[in-house]
Amino acid sequence: MLAALGGCVGYASYPYEEGGKNTFANQDPNTPPADELIYLSLDWVTSKFPPPGGVSTEASYAINIPKGVRRDVYDRILKKLGDKAAPLTPETAQSLPIYHIGRLWVRGRNAKVDVLRPVLEGPRGPGGQVLYQPVTLRIEGGFEPWRVRRHQVWEVGTVPIPELYYYPDYDGARRQYYPQARMPETHPVVDVPDSREPVEPLVEDASTTAAEGSGEN
Numbered sequence: 001m002l003a004a005l006g007g008c009v010g011y012a013s014y015p016y017e018e019g020g021k022n023t024f025a026n027q028d029p030n031t032p033p034a035d036e037l038i039y040l041s042l043d044w045v046t047s048k049f050p051p052p053g054g055v056s057t058e059a060s061y062a063i064n065i066p067k068g069v070r071r072d073v074y075d076r077i078l079k080k081l082g083d084k085a086a087p088l089t090p091e092t093a094q095s096l097p098i099y100h101i102g103r104l105w106v107r108g109r110n111a112k113v114d115v116l117r118p119v120l121e122g123p124r125g126p127g128g129q130v131l132y133q134p135v136t137l138r139i140e141g142g143f144e145p146w147r148v149r150r151h152q153v154w155e156v157g158t159v160p161i162p163e164l165y166y167y168p169d170y171d172g173a174r175r176q177y178y179p180q181a182r183m184p185e186t187h188p189v190v191d192v193p194d195s196r197e198p199v200e201p202l203v204e205d206a207s208t209t210a211a212e213g214s215g216e217n
Contacts, residue, residue, distance in 0.1 A: 087167035109142035
């Protein structure tokens with residue numbers, strides 16, 4: 001069965017770009033609805049593009065989520081994903097496939113998330129390096145449950161692999177990574193065009209939501 005994720009709207013962009021054009025966007029990945037979108041995106045992509053052997057009740061993959069996520073927010077995402085997901089540590093980075101969150105972009109009730117999934121069934125990069133394929137999810141929600149409406153698969157290597165952010169060993173504030181700017185009075189929904197070439201056309205996902213089992217209603 002499928003369950004929906006209720007949430008809130010926002011105006012946010014990750015990663016932070018010094019001097020970038022998203023001056024007024026919230027850059028803090030701890031601010032809702034970032035945690036909901038991270039969970040929904042990882043759950044969706046690992047279900048559609050599972051690691052070798054599939055997803056089991058034991059840790060099947062590790063997650064690399066935005067730098068600066070606090071311990072309590074990280075734990076909340078892990079709890080929703082369940083035992084199939086492991087936090088990123090120096091050990092799990094070597095022993096498990098890693099799914100990375102790249103870009104996270106929220107404009108009102110619309111969001112885009114890039115997830116980089118490991119391509120383990122094909123050739124490797126130089127020195128046996130694992131290659132990653134970006135999957136862009138277009139998500140709608142806000143005052144209604146967040147739902148994946150469309151997705152697009154891109155060429156391997158199109159999006160740089162994010163810096164590894166290991167599971168934080170304390171629950172301190174990490175806002176120093178994300179300077180906060182004044183929020184604008186209005187939040188226009190402006191689509192950001194992609195300059196990348198997809199390997200598959202944009203696919204409509206009529207009623208795709210997060211999988212049940214997060215422990216929340």
